[in-house]
Amino acid sequence: MFADRYTAPKQSTVNVLSRFKGLILLQLEAGLRCAEPDSIFCLRYESFMIRNISMCGIVGLFLKQSFLEPELGALFSEMLICMSSRGPDSAGFAVYGAPAPSGKLKVILQHSDPDFDWSAIGFALEKRFRDKPSVEVNSTHARLLVKTDAQSIRSFLDEYFPEVRIMSVGRRIEIMKETGSPESVVERFSLQRIAGSHAIGHTRMATESAVTTEGSHPFSTGVDLCLVHNGSLSNHNRLRQRLCREGIEFHTENDTEVAAGYFAWQMANGATLKEALEAGLKDLDGFYTFTVGTEDGFAVLRDPIACKPAVLAETDDYVAMASEYRSLANLPGIEGARIWEPEPAVVYNWSRVERGEVASKNGDRIGVSDFAPSSETPEASSDKRAFRSNGVTA
Amino acid sequence: MMFTQTVDLAKTSVRALNQRLHELKAERDEEHWRILNPRGVHAIACGLRVPVTVEIEGHAGYYCAGMNQEATVIVHGNVATGVAENMMSGIVHVNGNASQCAGATAHGGLLVVEGDASARCGISMKGIDIVVKGSAGHMSAFMAQTGNLVICGDAGDALGDSIYEARLFVRGGVRSLGTDCIEKEMRPEHLKALETLLKRAGCDARPEEFRRYGSARRLYHFQIDNASSY
Numbered sequence: 001m002f003a004d005r006y007t008a009p010k011q012s013t014v015n016v017l018s019r020f021k022g023l024i025l026l027q028l029e030a031g032l033r034c035a036e037p038d039s040i041f042c043l044r045y046e047s048f049m050i051r052n053i054s055m056c057g058i059v060g061l062f063l064k065q066s067f068l069e070p071e072l073g074a075l076f077s078e079m080l081i082c083m084s085s086r087g088p089d090s091a092g093f094a095v096y097g098a099p100a101p102s103g104k105l106k107v108i109l110q111h112s113d114p115d116f117d118w119s120a121i122g123f124a125l126e127k128r129f130r131d132k133p134s135v136e137v138n139s140t141h142a143r144l145l146v147k148t149d150a151q152s153i154r155s156f157l158d159e160y161f162p163e164v165r166i167m168s169v170g171r172r173i174e175i176m177k178e179t180g181s182p183e184s185v186v187e188r189f190s191l192q193r194i195a196g197s198h199a200i201g202h203t204r205m206a207t208e209s210a211v212t213t214e215g216s217h218p219f220s221t222g223v224d225l226c227l228v229h230n231g232s233l234s235n236h237n238r239l240r241q242r243l244c245r246e247g248i249e250f251h252t253e254n255d256t257e258v259a260a261g262y263f264a265w266q267m268a269n270g271a272t273l274k275e276a277l278e279a280g281l282k283d284l285d286g287f288y289t290f291t292v293g294t295e296d297g298f299a300v301l302r303d304p305i306a307c308k309p310a311v312l313a314e315t316d317d318y319v320a321m322a323s324e325y326r327s328l329a330n331l332p333g334i335e336g337a338r339i340w341e342p343e344p345a346v347v348y349n350w351s352r353v354e355r356g357e358v359a360s361k362n363g364d365r366i367g368v369s370d371f372a373p374s375s376e377t378p379e380a381s382s383d384k385r386a387f388r389s390n391g392v393t394a
Numbered sequence: 395m396m397f398t399q400t401v402d403l404a405k406t407s408v409r410a411l412n413q414r415l416h417e418l419k420a421e422r423d424e425e426h427w428r429i430l431n432p433r434g435v436h437a438i439a440c441g442l443r444v445p446v447t448v449e450i451e452g453h454a455g456y457y458c459a460g461m462n463q464e465a466t467v468i469v470h471g472n473v474a475t476g477v478a479e480n481m482m483s484g485i486v487h488v489n490g491n492a493s494q495c496a497g498a499t500a501h502g503g504l505l506v507v508e509g510d511a512s513a514r515c516g517i518s519m520k521g522i523d524i525v526v527k528g529s530a531g532h533m534s535a536f537m538a539q540t541g542n543l544v545i546c547g548d549a550g551d552a553l554g555d556s557i558y559e560a561r562l563f564v565r566g567g568v569r570s571l572g573t574d575c576i577e578k579e580m581r582p583e584h585l586k587a588l589e590t591l592l593k594r595a596g597c598d599a600r601p602e603e604f605r606r607y608g609s610a611r612r613l614y615h616f617q618i619d620n621a622s623s624y
Contacts (some may be wrong), residue, residue, distance in 0.1 A: 039612070094568060134462075305513070305532070305533070306494070306512075306513050306531075309474075309475065309493070309494075323432060324455065324457065325434035325453055325474060326433065326434040326435060326455060326474070329433035329434050329453070330433075330436075339453075339472065340491075341491075341512050344513070344532070378617060
């Protein structure tokens with residue numbers, strides 16, 4: 001009779017649950033009999049909870065008001081460092097700062113040797129593309145401003161400088177990440193002094209792959225796009241193979257890189273960010289809270305059974321996201337903020353759109369889709385810009 | 395005479411606070427404590443064993459008032475995962491919302507949530523009484539063994555999945571029932587118990603407005619015939 005329940009699950013929550021429970025019951029079958037009703041179940045339950053609430057931290061801060069932009073790095077540093085207990089082994093962040101001059105792109109590169117001679121790359125680019133980049137070094141990372149397109153730069157660096165890692169490419173995005181405590185990573189890159197409109201970050205407790213710079217988050221998923229992930233995916237090997245056949249390149253064994261590659265692949269095939277995230281609900285198996293950074297905003301998505309924590313806070317001045325409320329406790333005006341937990345399997349996003357362009361750009365602009373604003377996340381507006389915030393049940 | 399101790403968590407660590415609370419003797423007169431600036435830190439007022447009253451002035455983090463015995467803990471704010479986890483007795487009263495696993499595995503006492511509770515409220519509960527004045531999220535009362543869960547608003551997906559003998563009362567809608575959870579007849583003894591519980595929680599809802607859910611008792615023992623369908 002209850003067999004029917006499992007063969008025809010009505011919705012995804014029940015579907016995922018039945019798989020989880022199936023695992024427990026199969027263990028029972030293997031000889032562990034249920035003498036006390038709670039014994040084996042509670043052991044499983046407790047390990048399930050410990051595993052799923054305490055590992056990795058993610059934070060995001062999106063400023064609605066430009067007067068706060070010089071403060072972004074300082075506010076965001078504190079949020080990130082607060083998540084050290086959830087992710088002590090490495091940290092990283094993506095900051096969306098002032099756009100590159102017209103016709104240019106910001107390329108952020110990393111080399112494990114802090115004394116690496118970046119001018120060699122500048123010289124090689126000049127020779128190859130007649131594009132003399134300006135180079136600015138920040139610890140192990142360097143920021144190049146180039147005129148050449150993203151794909152040519154990637155191919156060129158892969159061929160001639162394979163030891164150099166490309167952190168991000170875009171008009172506004174700058175990704176920096178390293179191993180070490182979140183505090184040391186913040187210090188290394190002087191994050192407190194970086195200005196911008198929004199930032200997302202991650203503190204890592206590695207479970208699925210090694211503690212390395214390239215295994216740290218965020219993962220860049222395309223021009224001005226990046227992803228941070230709290231959780232673990234169980235079908236990443238199979239999915240990686242599938243995406244490799246589609247021509248997506250991977251540089252690590254990391255599960256989050258597969259999710260990033262998956263979203264990039266969906267969007268390259270014409271999906272909007274919202275559609276890509278919703279498709280992920282079907283194709284990505286595992287636990288996740290994702291935060292995606294876009295050129296003008298950010299999006300949050302939790303898996304259908306909401307294993308991984310997330311808290312959102314919104315005021316007239318900002319929207320902030322974190323794994324735990326602790327990270328939000330020092331933000332200005334938090335006492336008056338609206339604070340809530342994002343619903344499972346619901347895409348939330350916020351973006352800055354120039355006033356008057358909202359309607360016409362809804363269909364094609366990354367980060368703003370054609371779904372109706374929900375009552376949970378009402379629209380807010382200010383003098384110069386309009387903001388849209390949307391929640392929709394997938 | 396009531397003697398109030400005030401502890402500011404901006405100046406004192408949670409560990410030091412909890413140590414002081416653990417050292418209290420039942421006959422001591424430091425019966426009322428105010429905790430300032432909790433700022434979402436974890437494990438505030440965990441493992442209390444004497445009948446003191448602790449008021450937390452702000453949002454609390456994970457496992458607030460976990461393992462509570464005898465004490466009354468009042469939170470003037472929201473609480474994160476696992477409030478009153480494994481509570482044995484006493485009262486925990488949350489004036490805001492509660493995150494997931496509120497009252498998880500708790501054996502006794504009363505947990506009142508004035509706002510909403512999110513997923514897995516009362517998971518594996520073993521005798522606690524929980525009154526949620528708002529709504530509760532998915533998988534509430536998962537594998538709940540005994541005790542009462544009262545939801546004055548709506549319940550999310552898979553309410554009471556794999557439930558044992560806990561009693562569930564819901565005033566609003568139920569998005570879906572979990573496996574082996576069914577609606578049951580509301581008999582006079584249930585109305586009476588519910589009335590008492592609502593009164594203790596300071597809730598003016600009428601018992602007749604609720605519907606009762608519980609176990610169909612078909613999942614108690616593993617059946618090899620069903621192995622392929624799990």
